[in-house]
Amino acid sequence: MKRSTYSPSRRAFAASGLTALAALGLPRLSVAALAQATRGTAVPAAVEQANITVVTDFCVAFERKDVAKAVSLLGDNCVYRVLQDRPPLVGKDKVAENITALIERGAEFKLYKTVALGPLVLNDRDDILVRAAGGTITIRLTGFFFLEDGKISEWTDYRIG
Secondary structure (H helix, E strand, O other), X not given: OOOOOOOOOHHHHHHHHHHHHHHHOOOHHHHHHHHHHHOOOOOOHHHHHHHHHHHHHXXXXXXXXXXXXXXXXXXXXXXXXXXXXXXXXXXXXXXXXXXXXXXXXXXXXXXXXXEEEOOEEEEEEEEEEEOOOOOEEEEXXXXXXXXXXXXXXEEEEEEOO
């Protein structure tokens, strides 16, 4: 996985991510689930690191063109919103179809920064997508991943550039 020297602080990255959540809105289920999962307790650093590992492994699967690995990290009732202004894909099968198409066309994720806030993992990345007509396009995104039981249950990408 290619890495950049661009490295915002964890606090700056989290603040920008939470600002985006407030401005753009995270699906209601995630907000409720996040509140329930973190109510009155601190999430151990080991759990946050495990969540980061799941999301990083998911992103690396794109570079390796490993559809099976990417899909294995999704929860059964996974929801994916391609961009904040698009309708969600609901269900593991629908999300898997989209992931398969992206990987088969050569999509890659270039990660810059990944942080966890309990079950919520934020990553700052470029998506390098292959156009159907040829050539590539690079899109700067922040990915918001909500994990339950070690699987990605919700994923929304926000275009930031």
